[in-house]
Amino acid sequence: MEDIYAYKDEYDNDCQFLRGKYYKYVSDLITDFFEEPLPDNDFHTRFLDVLNTLESHEDVYYITSEMPFYWAICIIENRGTHHHLIKNKTNEDYSKWHTQYRIANDLVTFIIEGIHEETYIFNDNKGGKSLFLRAKYYEFVCSLVTGFLGKPFENNWINSMLITRLNALPASGQYKNIRQFINKQPYWAISIAENKETTNVLSTEQLKVYTKFLEEFYKNNGISSFVIPQHS
Structure with missing residues (x-):
């Protein structure tokens, strides 16, 4: 999987989706935040396939319209799920973990926008x-x-x-x-x-x-x- 997926958004602006960082973030959510082994299951394979076969901004929005912990939980449970968080984790726990992760990994965003209008x-x-x-x-x-x-x-x-x-x-x-x-x-x-x-x-x-x-x-x-x- 290439780390960066370059694409045009709906306004024809150049953008980049940092899918390598996104996948690592989801994986680290599973192993570090939820304290689960990274499963080698069907949903994990499906998630990788989606990341590897991006074709347009709509595919990027499909991935990023869900919170990363949603994908992490789906991979853990090997199915699409409506669970918000698992293992008694709270939103405050996630916010604290995310802040620490962002600082440690110099994480800013998963989507780098271009300049929308030249002038x-x-x-x-x-x-x-x-x-x-x-x-x-x-x-x-x-x-x-x-x-x-x-x-x-x-x-x-x-x-x-x-x-x-x-x-x-x-x-x-x-x-x-x-x-x-x-x-x-x-x-x-x-x-x-x-x-x-x-x-x-x-x-x-x-x-x-x-x-x-x-x-x-x-x-x-x-x-x-x-x-x-x-x-x-």
């Missing part, structure tokens, strides 16, 4: 409208992590937060909505690399290299800024 229209400070190139902005931040900082790119909680914020820009289209992004590309890149909201900034020497790195990105993408004024 965002907002009212600029000059009384007109401008486009924020949010897809290019995210692409640049990713390139900063790997190409400028030389760090491996990880789908951690900072990356997830950045994607969520870019996708959730409100329809009101106010300049204040994009202040969290404007000229803050290094902040987001360093934060992703460190997997925490950083207080570090670029040194004077790094800034010189960064400026050239940014100019090269602009040149390769035929733009001069991540904000483009719209002329009526």
Whole structure:
């Protein structure tokens, strides 16, 4: 089974389902949380078959529309079941276990979304409208992590937060909505690399290299800024 399943969602956006992590989570639920041996039974085989034969976003939603502990219980009991939890486990027990597991395994999400809309229209400070190139902005931040900082790119909680914020820009289209992004590309890149909201900034020497790195990105993408004024 390949760890990542890449697919298009219902809006034709690029997404990734971390099915390897999802399967490990369900397996660890069985062995660690429910304290049961991992069964080699028909339902376990069926569950693996579903994970291995994903064909569209609908298949992903079929898997993730149920709580992971549902699949764990089905595998334990070797049947579809309506049981909520078993072995006198409570929701509080599960929440505590999940929190500890998430921290220990750096687990953020099982589905990595892409940028839903390439651009965002907002009212600029000059009384007109401008486009924020949010897809290019995210692409640049990713390139900063790997190409400028030389760090491996990880789908951690900072990356997830950045994607969520870019996708959730409100329809009101106010300049204040994009202040969290404007000229803050290094902040987001360093934060992703460190997997925490950083207080570090670029040194004077790094800034010189960064400026050239940014100019090269602009040149390769035929733009001069991540904000483009719209002329009526």
